Amino acid sequence: xxxxxxxxxxxxxxxxxxxxxxxxxxxxxxxxxxxxxxxxxxxxxxxxxxxxxxxxxxxxxxxxxxxxxxxxxxxxxxxxxxxxxxxxxxxxxxxxxxxxxxxxxxxxxxxxxx
Amino acid sequence: xxxxxxxxxxxxxxxxxxxxxxxxxxxxxxxxxxxxxxxxxxxxxxxxxxxxxxxxxxxxxxxxxxxxxxxxxxxxxxxxxxxxxxxxxxxxxxxxxxxxxxxxxxxxxxx
Numbered sequence: 001x002x003x004x005x006x007x008x009x010x011x012x013x014x015x016x017x018x019x020x021x022x023x024x025x026x027x028x029x030x031x032x033x034x035x036x037x038x039x040x041x042x043x044x045x046x047x048x049x050x051x052x053x054x055x056x057x058x059x060x061x062x063x064x065x066x067x068x069x070x071x072x073x074x075x076x077x078x079x080x081x082x083x084x085x086x087x088x089x090x091x092x093x094x095x096x097x098x099x100x101x102x103x104x105x106x107x108x109x110x111x112x113x114x
Numbered sequence: 115x116x117x118x119x120x121x122x123x124x125x126x127x128x129x130x131x132x133x134x135x136x137x138x139x140x141x142x143x144x145x146x147x148x149x150x151x152x153x154x155x156x157x158x159x160x161x162x163x164x165x166x167x168x169x170x171x172x173x174x175x176x177x178x179x180x181x182x183x184x185x186x187x188x189x190x191x192x193x194x195x196x197x198x199x200x201x202x203x204x205x206x207x208x209x210x211x212x213x214x215x216x217x218x219x220x221x222x223x224x225x
Contacts, residue, residue: 031211043158043201043215056212090157099146099205103213105157 003027004106006091012112013081020077021109023091031055032074033092033103034066043090049074050097078111086113117141118216120202126222131192135219137185137202146205147178149187152218153198161187161200192223 004025013019025032033056034046048056052068063079074091091106120137127133139147147164162169164176164185175188185202202216 033211040217041199042217045212045214048212058212094211097211099211100163101211102148102160102163103211105159107157108155 004091004093004104006089006106006109008109009107010110010112012114014114015081015083017081018077018079019081019111020075021089021091021111022073022075023106024073025091025093025104025106026072027093027095027104029093029104030071030096031094031101032068032071033094034074034076035090035092035105037088037090037108039087047074047076048097055097081111081113083113086111116217117214118202118204120200120216120219122217122219124220124222126224127192128224129192129194131223132188132190133192133221134189135187135200135202135221137187137216137219139183139185139202139204139214141204141206142180142183144183144204144206147176147185148203148205148213149174149176149185150201150203150215151198152201158201158215189221192221194223194225197221197223 031050037043047066049068065077088108092103094101094103149161150158151161152158168177173190177186199218201218
């Protein structure tokens with residue numbers, strides 16, 4: 001019973017391509033997130049959605065477009081991929097936007113742009 | 115200056131040792147504090163929240179010093195399975211549940 005799942009687990013693609021990563025949570029949570037962990041292992045928030053509404057967008061290039069069709073899903077579409085987009089992307093969810101709530105992370109998607 | 119700073123390590127300790135990690139944060143308006151654990155090539159998982167009065171969970175003790183903007187994690191009687199990267203995490207005041215992660219401290223427990 002995977003709580004937060006992401007597909008694909010690995011993604012290797014060429015510069016300039018467009019790709020999507022999917023995320024689903026079965027925890028009944030209201031809030032979902034996308035994080036990027038770069039080669040130096042720093043984990044940074046990209047987006048946060050609460051009940052399908054965008055609430056955080058941390059100066060991410062507009063080549064990155066999140067989409068939340070319902071509160072259990074938050075997908076990430078990336079246009080015109082660049083070398084610097086290579087990273088591990090983690091999806092996460094929490095009960096709601098309360099600051100004390102634990103965030104549950106998916107297993108990550110390792111994106112390599114060649 | 116990074117918002118959340120940690121010594122990256124690695125800390126190499128023998129089984130049974132006591133080890134302590136420290137973390138400093140720059141934003142005095144920070145409201146909530148956590149330690150997350152990340153195993154190699156895995157996702158981060160919450161280890162424990164950190165409360166103002168300090169708190170303990172088995173072999174793990176977390177302390178918070180708001181005046182110095184300093185958080186610590188003490189692990190007693192280290193096990194091989196404690197080998198991982200420990201991420202200091204802060205939740206700033208403001209919209210949403212936006213976590214700011216430190217770069218992590220790597221711990222390797224040796225037999």
